[in-house]
Amino acid sequence: MSNLSVAPNHVVSIAYTLSLANGEVADFADADEPLVFIHGIGQTLEAFDAQLNGLNVGDGFSFSLTAEDGYGVHDAGWIIELPRSVFGGDDVPADLLQLGAMLPMQDQDGNPMDGEVIEIGDETVKMDFNHPLAGEALNFTGSVLAVREATAEELDHGHVHGEGGHHHDH
Numbered sequence: 001m002s003n004l005s006v007a008p009n010h011v012v013s014i015a016y017t018l019s020l021a022n023g024e025v026a027d028f029a030d031a032d033e034p035l036v037f038i039h040g041i042g043q044t045l046e047a048f049d050a051q052l053n054g055l056n057v058g059d060g061f062s063f064s065l066t067a068e069d070g071y072g073v074h075d076a077g078w079i080i081e082l083p084r085s086v087f088g089g090d091d092v093p094a095d096l097l098q099l100g101a102m103l104p105m106q107d108q109d110g111n112p113m114d115g116e117v118i119e120i121g122d123e124t125v126k127m128d129f130n131h132p133l134a135g136e137a138l139n140f141t142g143s144v145l146a147v148r149e150a151t152a153e154e155l156d157h158g159h160v161h162g163e164g165g166h167h168h169d170h
Helices: 046-052 152-157
Strands: 010-019 025-029 035-038 060-065 079-083 102-106 112-120 124-128 138-149
Touching (some): 046 060, 046 138
Antiparallel strands (some): 079 124
C-alpha cells in the first residue's frame, strides 16, 4: 500500500454514505464497490474534494456540505413548462410521461440534462431541472480505501482506468 495522501490528480477510492438532513440515505458505496475518482479535477464536488484533502488510507471522514456547496439551492427558474407535443412522436414510449419520472432531455445547446416530471397538463408538462439533491444539506461519512497517483493517460482522459474505473472498448 502506498503512503500517499489524498491530493489533486490522485486516484482515490472511498467507501461512503451520503445522507440527507431527514436521515434518508441518498447514495452510498461500500468497500466491495467503492467510489473511485480522480481528485481535484471536477469529477466530484469541489467542497467534497476539499474535505478529503490530506487524508490517508484508512482514515475515516465525516462532514456536511451546505446546499450551496453541494448541488445548489433549489431554483424556481429551473422549473419549466414544455409543450406536451415535445413528448409525442413514434419514437417516444407512450408511458414515458409519469409523475416523478426522471427524463433525459437536452438544453437549447444540446447539453444533456435530466428533468423530473412534476405536473402533466392537457397542453403542457411541467418539469423540474434542478439537481435531485438541490436545496439539500449533504452529510458524508466514510473512509479512504486507497490512494495512488493518476497516470498521464487518466489525467488526459479525465477519468480512472482499470479496476474500479472506466473501461475503453478497443
